[in-house]
Amino acid sequence: MRFDVITLFPELVESLLESGIPRRASESQAIELHCWNPRNYSTDKHRTVDDRPYGGGPGMLMKADCLLDSIDAVKAENAPNTAKVIYLSPQGKRLDQAAVETLANESSLTLICGRYEGIDERVIELAVDEELSIGDYVLSGGELGAMVLIDAVSRLLPNVLGHQDSAQQDSFSDGLLDCPHYTRPALVNALAVPNVLLSGNHAKIAQWRKQQALGRTQQRRPDLLKKKRLSQEDQSLLTKYLEEHSK
Numbered sequence: 001m002r003f004d005v006i007t008l009f010p011e012l013v014e015s016l017l018e019s020g021i022p023r024r025a026s027e028s029q030a031i032e033l034h035c036w037n038p039r040n041y042s043t044d045k046h047r048t049v050d051d052r053p054y055g056g057g058p059g060m061l062m063k064a065d066c067l068l069d070s071i072d073a074v075k076a077e078n079a080p081n082t083a084k085v086i087y088l089s090p091q092g093k094r095l096d097q098a099a100v101e102t103l104a105n106e107s108s109l110t111l112i113c114g115r116y117e118g119i120d121e122r123v124i125e126l127a128v129d130e131e132l133s134i135g136d137y138v139l140s141g142g143e144l145g146a147m148v149l150i151d152a153v154s155r156l157l158p159n160v161l162g163h164q165d166s167a168q169q170d171s172f173s174d175g176l177l178d179c180p181h182y183t184r185p186a187l188v189n190a191l192a193v194p195n196v197l198l199s200g201n202h203a204k205i206a207q208w209r210k211q212q213a214l215g216r217t218q219q220r221r222p223d224l225l226k227k228k229r230l231s232q233e234d235q236s237l238l239t240k241y242l243e244e245h246s247k
């Protein structure tokens, strides 16, 4: 999958590929990252990319011309393929796992990172397909949002995670939070690993994990469970969990 990121801070976005899963995804060519600096499309001698907002007010805005020219350059290089153009913005639709799964089906994405007070509205009107926010808070720039998106999408691409099932067991993938996990040693500061995990009984372990996931989701994110239709078996696992945890 190809990511084209339009950013005034390419080195920040490129640093994502220096470690961990994104690095592995890049090395195996599951992802390709190309950064485009709008400053290279500025036409004045000072390579200006921002200007004061019409109507006054604090701060500066990223100018439309160099952003639109950057988008055109990305399109020309991708042609004849067309990539969805996303503007990272606190005003966008909240990025969640369902949106990440949908984006993972695209073959390429163009991500625009704003800075200052944001970007000229006409760029959004003329060239943006979707605005996405990574949460209800304001960042200084869209780069961290783009990096979050690239990381979350990359781990869903074929052969990127070590174990094929890893992503399916993660939180949100089936509308639930993940269950708790333990590794050696069996005792940490007098806290023991739940016995069932040492039993070797795979059916029982799977059932315990499902019950923990259901219970945790109910306790921490009841909004997720409200959206989910539970089977009778899951409902009784949850009821039992809640009984045990209310004692």
Ligand SMILES: C[S@@+](CC[C@H](N)C(=O)[O-])C[C@H]1O[C@@H](n2cnc3c(N)ncnc32)[C@H](O)[C@@H]1O
Pocket: 087, 088, 089, 090, 091, 112, 113, 114, 115, 116, 117, 118, 119, 132, 133, 134, 135, 136, 137, 138, 139, 140, 141, 142, 143, 145
């Ligand atoms: C300081 S913010 C501008 C905020 C803008 N004035 C507003 O209140 O909607 C600068 C840039 O950071 C990025 N940004 C800020 N918060 C974000 C968020 N929650 N999700 C994604 N991008 C964000 C956007 O690209 C934005 O153009």
